[in-house]
Amino acid sequence: MEKKTPKPHAIMFPYPYQGHVNPFVHLAMKLASEGFTITFVNTLSVHHQITKSRPEMAGDSIFTEACKSGLDIRYKTVNDGFPLLFDRSLNHDQFVEGLIHVFSAHVDDLVGRMVHSDPPITCLIADTFFIWSSVIAKKYNLVYVSFWTEPALVLTLYYHLDLLVKNCHFASQDNREDTIDYIPGVRAIEPKDLMSYLRATDDISTVVHRVIYKAFKDVKRADFIVCNTVQELESETISALQEKQSIYAIGPVFPTGFTKNIVPTSLWSESDCTPWLHTKPHGSVLYVSFGSYAHVSRQDIVEIAYGLLLSGVNFIWVLRPDVVKSDETDFLPVGFEDKIKGKGLIVPWCSQIDVISNPTIGGFLSHCGWNSILESIWCSVPLLCFPLLTDQFTNRKLVVDEWRIGINLCEEKLITRDVVAERIGHVMSGNLAEGLRTNIQELKKILENTLTTHGSSRQNFNRFINDVEAKIREKACVCHTETGPYDTEKLPNLNGVNRPSN
Incomplete structure (x- = not known):
């Protein structure tokens, strides 16, 4: 037998x-x-x-x-x-x-x-x-x-x-x-x-x-x-x-369908950003996150913070306590959180799916992790690219040069607040932003069809x-x-x- x-x-x-x-x-x-x-x-x-x-x-x-x-x-x-x-x-x-x-x-x-x-x-x-x-x-x-x-x-x-x-x-x-x-x-x-x-x-x-x-x-x-x-x-x-x-x-x-997974995988407690997002106009919020692993220099954090202020946009900024390094948790400019009241929300972690699928999100300042890129395409959210390490630089090439669904945060080695504010403006409104959205909607159709x-x-x-x-x-x-x-x-x-x- x-x-x-x-x-x-x-x-x-x-x-x-x-x-x-x-x-x-x-x-x-x-x-x-x-x-x-x-x-x-x-x-x-x-x-x-x-x-x-x-x-x-x-x-x-x-x-x-x-x-x-x-x-x-x-x-x-x-x-x-x-x-x-x-x-x-x-x-x-x-x-x-x-x-x-x-x-x-x-x-x-x-x-x-x-x-x-x-x-x-x-x-x-x-x-x-x-x-x-x-x-x-x-x-x-x-x-x-x-x-x-x-x-x-x-x-x-x-x-x-x-x-x-x-x-x-x-x-x-x-x-x-x-x-x-x-x-x-x-x-x-x-x-x-x-x-x-x-x-x-x-x-x-x-x-x-x-x-x-x-x-x-x-x-x-x-x-x-x-x-x-x-x-x-x-x-x-x-x-x-x-x-x-x-x-x-x-x-x-x-x-x-991009529904929230019923299997818990988050390594940090997730803040609920939905009530805050409901107070903002459609497409007006920039989501900022550097992912779960990469580290950012204190100087870059400071310049990005001032760039967000100069841009005048509404934003949610995910800042892990260890984003600079695990033994340095005080890295934002003095008084920054007071200056952003009403315009910005800083959280240590959140459900990214819940946030970027919200219609109030108009752009994503991202480290270019591959999961984040696929999720952004699914939600038709253009990217402002800030790669930090490993595959993120190569992923950026696909986003910016091949598919044209995002732009670089900064081509130079030193990030400045003025350039940050300028690039945020480009990805959130105007002709360039419209072109990015058109391209990313085409890619979303491909993802849906596949x-x-x-x-x-x-x-x-x-x-x-x-x-x-x-x-x-x-x-x-x-x-x-x-x-x-x-x-x-x-x-x-x-x-x-x-x-x-x-």
């Missing part, structure tokens, strides 16, 4: 930052809606921050409400190697070292204990930035899916790191500054538009560089890559990548599910007919690290 193929069961590991956890949660919900069993794994630190911002959860799974609708989503936490009170922001490099050397051993232990769950785990879905995914997937005979949460342009630049090195645009004693026109699927890009880590000229042996080197070798061993982007927005880049590997553009992965039954993202998602299920069946057949079920204890431990004891 033929052995029945088990129900697909994917274990999912998001990178432990807000901007990565959010799309992972959305993907988990989409897969569970298609019949997958999901085991979603957050670090203890991320879970602690979420529950701290939502005390009513009292230790519940973040998927409690989702499971009430019949979705089979289990929830686990795993130690990232550091105490809960360890400041991961202030000690960034040490934290990333821990993710490489300690966290991976805890993941190995968890997966090893869950391969015999009911139903058994058959698929590993891990953030592309993890360097251990292919090793663990191979060890436990799992289908390995790499989930890329940023645009395909950024993925393909990292993917072809060897070409950048060969042509002396990266890792050279004197990096070339001419146009890069040899990356498959990328027409041309200037060095200034590369991700910040690839523009480094002094030290390219940092822990982040080591993660990049290893992660983008590892991703080439993935069975499948899913990408939170849209085929129509990056068709040439995606097509070129598809010649190398199976990659599926399934974005945007946020809930259809999620319909016959849209590219829906079709790609269906194809991805079918291909994963076929690969699971293939692995199950090989495992049982050739060697019998894997004896994981006989396989080598990851990186030579012994599993933690229970």
Whole structure:
């Protein structure tokens, strides 16, 4: 009698930052809606921050409400190697070292204990930035899916790191500054538009560089890559990548209709801005946020603050307490909050979906995180771009140069209040603002269409599910007919690290 193929069961590991956890949660919900069993794994630190911002959860799974609708989503936490009170922001490099050397051993232990769950785990879905995914997937005979949460342009630049090195645009004693026109699927890009880590000229042996080197070798061993982007927005880049590997553009992965997610993911308590917004005219408010992770210099904060005052616009400004650094919380100009009464609202955190979907929002001064860009397009909100690190500079190129749905806050290295005020004016009103809104409304139509039954993202998602299920069946057949079920204890431990004891 033929052995029945088990129900697909994917274990999912998001990178432990807000901007990565959010799309992972959305993907988990989409897969569970298609019949997958999901085991979603957050670090203890991320879970602690979420529950701290939502005390009513009292230790519940973040998927409690989702499971009430019949979705089979289990929830686990795993130690990232550091105490809960360890400041991961202030000690960034040490934290990333821990993710490489300690966290991976805890993941190995968890997966090893869950391969015999009911139903058994058959698929590993891990953030592309993890360097251990292919090793663990191979060890436990799992289908390995790499989930890329940023645009395909950024993925393909990292993917072809060897070409950048060969042509002396990266890792050279004197990096070339001419146009890069040899990356498959990328027409041309200037060095200034590369991700910040690839523009480094002094030290390219940092822990982040080591993660990049290893992660983008590892991703080439993935069975499948899913990408939170849209085929129509990056068709040439995606097509070129598809010649190398199976990659599926399934974005945007946020809930259809842009409704607020029923799964709590915010790492900070959210302020309710809706009553204040209701007092403002349609399209009159500028939303300002630098995301959940990036830091801004005190001097830039001061110039932006005075620029907001000079512009005269209404604004909501999300200022995390650690936006400069976690041990410096007094960074606004003296008396600033008194001067903005009636015009501005400063909050430590909010539900971005609730704010930018409000009709009073007319523009978004953004760090150009990829989630923020997709959300802005969905809400037809033009962008004022202020990239700070990593992929944000490359994302800016798409927004400003390719799609023309936003403008730069400042081309110069030094930000000045006068330029800030001028650019705010350009994005909030006038002919330039109208042009941006026209362009972004066209992109919104593309996003809406791609999620319909016959849209590219829906079709790609269906194809991805079918291909994963076929690969699971293939692995199950090989495992049982050739060697019998894997004896994981006989396989080598990851990186030579012994599993933690229970």
